[in-house]
Amino acid sequence: MPRRTSTGTCALCGEDFGKAAMTRHLPKCRAEHAPNKGKTRKTFHLQVEGRYLPDYWLHLEIPAETTLTTLDAFLRDIWLECCGHLSAFTIENTQYELNTGGVDAMWPMIFGRGAPPKSMNTRLDAVLRSGLKFFHEYDFGTTTHLALRVVAEQEGVVSRNAIRLLARNHPPPIPCEKCGVPATEVCAQCIYEGRGWVCESHGRTHKCGEDMLLPVVNSPRVGMCGYTG
Numbered sequence: 001m002p003r004r005t006s007t008g009t010c011a012l013c014g015e016d017f018g019k020a021a022m023t024r025h026l027p028k029c030r031a032e033h034a035p036n037k038g039k040t041r042k043t044f045h046l047q048v049e050g051r052y053l054p055d056y057w058l059h060l061e062i063p064a065e066t067t068l069t070t071l072d073a074f075l076r077d078i079w080l081e082c083c084g085h086l087s088a089f090t091i092e093n094t095q096y097e098l099n100t101g102g103v104d105a106m107w108p109m110i111f112g113r114g115a116p117p118k119s120m121n122t123r124l125d126a127v128l129r130s131g132l133k134f135f136h137e138y139d140f141g142t143t144t145h146l147a148l149r150v151v152a153e154q155e156g157v158v159s160r161n162a163i164r165l166l167a168r169n170h171p172p173p174i175p176c177e178k179c180g181v182p183a184t185e186v187c188a189q190c191i192y193e194g195r196g197w198v199c200e201s202h203g204r205t206h207k208c209g210e211d212m213l214l215p216v217v218n219s220p221r222v223g224m225c226g227y228t229g
Contacts, residue, residue, distance in 0.1 A: 004173075005018045005019070006018065006019040006054070006055040006057070006169055006170075006172065007019070007169070007170050008022055008057065008167050008168050008169040008170055009167065009168065009170065010022065010025060010026065010029055010166070010167045011164075011165050011166055011167055011168065012026075012029045012030060012032075012033040012166060012167075013029050013032075013033065016170070017167075019054075019057060019169070022059065022167050023047065023059070023151060026045070026059055026151075026166055026167060027045075027152070030045075030061070030156075030166065034156070034157065035157040036157075037157070038157035038158075038159075039157065040155050040156065040157055041063045041064070041065065041155070041156060041157070041158055041160075042063070042064040042065070042125065042153065042154075042155060043061050043062060043063050043064060043153075043154055043155065043156040043158055044061070044062050044063075044064055044124060044128055044150050044152070044153060044154075045059065045060070045061055045150070045151040045152040045153075045154060045166070046059070046060045046061075046062060046071075046148055046149065046150060046151065047059055047060075047148065047149045047151050048060065048075070048136075048146055048147070048148045049146065049147055049148075049220075050144075050145070050146060050147075050220030051135065051145035051146055051147040051220075052145055052220075053220040054147075055169060055172040056079075056169055056172070056218070056219060056220040057168070057169045058078070058079075058165065058167070058168050058169070059151070059165075059166035059167040059168075060074070060163055060164065060165060060166060061156055061158060061163070061164040061166055062074075062124065062158070062162075062163045062164075063124075063158050063159075063160060063161070063162070064123070064124050064125035064128075064153070065123055065124070065125060065160065066123070066124055066160075066161055066163070067120065067121050067122060067123055067124070068089055068096050068120040068121075068122050068124065068127075069098065069120040069121055070161050070163070071089075071124070071163070072087055072089070072098065072120055072136070074163045075087075075136060075138070075146065076138065078165075078219075079144075079146075079219045079220065079221060080138040080139075080144055080219070080221050080227075082139075082221070082224075082225050082226045082227040082228070083139075083225060083226055085138055085139035085140070085141070085225075086098065086139070086140055087136065087137060087138045087139070088117060088136070088137050089120065089134060089135065089136050090134060090135045090136075090137070091127050091128070091132075091134040091135075092127075092132075092134070094117075094118060094127075095116075095117035095118065096117060096118050096119065096120045096122055096127075097117040097118070097119065097120060098119075098120050128150050129150060129153070130150050130151075130152055130153045131149075131150060132149070132150045133147065133148070133149045133150075134147075134148050134149075135147055135148065136148060138221070139224075139225060141225075142224045142225045144220055144221040144224060145220075146220065168218075169218070170218075171216075171217075171218040174186075174197050174216060175197065176197060176198050176199035176202055177195060177196070177197050177198060177202075178198060178199070178202040179199060179201075179202060181199050182199070183197035183198055183199055183216050184198075184199055184200050184203070184215065184216055185197075185198050185199075185200065185203040185206075185213040185214065185215060185216060186198070186213065186214055186215075186216055186222060186223040187206060187208050187212050187213055187214075187223070188212050188213070188214050188223055188224070188225075189208050189212050190208060190212075191223040191224075196208070196223070197216070198213070214226070214227065214228060215228055215229060217229030
C-alpha cells in the first residue's frame with residue numbers, strides 16, 4: 001500500500017502543502033507576509049507533532065522571551081485540554097512542570113526519574129536553540145505525547161506573549177471500520193487495540209455502547225480520556 005502524505009494549510013497564504021513541503025514553504029511565505037508595523041523580537045519557529053501520531057502537526061512562531069508556561073497553555077487550548085491534567089516538557093533530559101511546589105521531593109520515587117522537575121516559568125531562549133528537539137506530555141495517566149523541534153531562530157513582529165499559528169495539518173482520513181465512510185466517532189476503549197472508529201450510523205450499534213464514543217477531532221488526543229476538541 002502506498003504511503004499516504006499528510007497535508008495541511010498555510011495560515012499565511014491559505015495554500016495547501018504536504019508535511020515536508022510545508023516546512024520548506026514557510027520561511028519564504030513568512031517573509032512575504034511579515035507585518036510592517038510593531039516591535040521586532042527574536043522568535044522561534046517551532047514544528048509540533050504527535051510523537052507517535054505524526055500526521056497531526058502544527059507550525060508556530062513564538063517570541064523567544066515567552067515562557068514554557070505560555071507554550072503549554074497554547075498546546076492545551078488547541079490540542080489537549082480535557083480535564084485539567086498535569087503536563088511537562090522534557091528538554092535535554094530536564095523536566096519542566098507547571099508547578100513543582102509540593103511534588104519535587106516525591107518525583108523520583110513516584111515516577112522513577114532522576115532529578116526533580118523545574119518550573120515551566122522558564123524563558124524559551126534560556127533552554128531552546130535552533131535544531132533542538134524536545135518533548136511534551138499531557139496527562140500522566142492517559143498520556144498524549146508531543147515532539148517539538150526548533151526549525152529556526154529569527155526576527156519577527158509578534159506581540160510579547162503571542163503565539164502565531166503558521167500552519168496546521170488537515171484531519172487524517174480515518175474510515176469507519178464497518179462501512180469505510182469517514183469515521184465521526186471513536187470508542188475510548190477500543191482505540192487502545194487500534195479499533196473502534198465508526199460513523200454515526202454504526203456508532204449506534206457499537207458493542208461498547210454509545211457512552212464510550214468520543215468525536216473524531218483533529219488532534220493527537222483524539223479518543224483519549226474525555227477529550228472532545
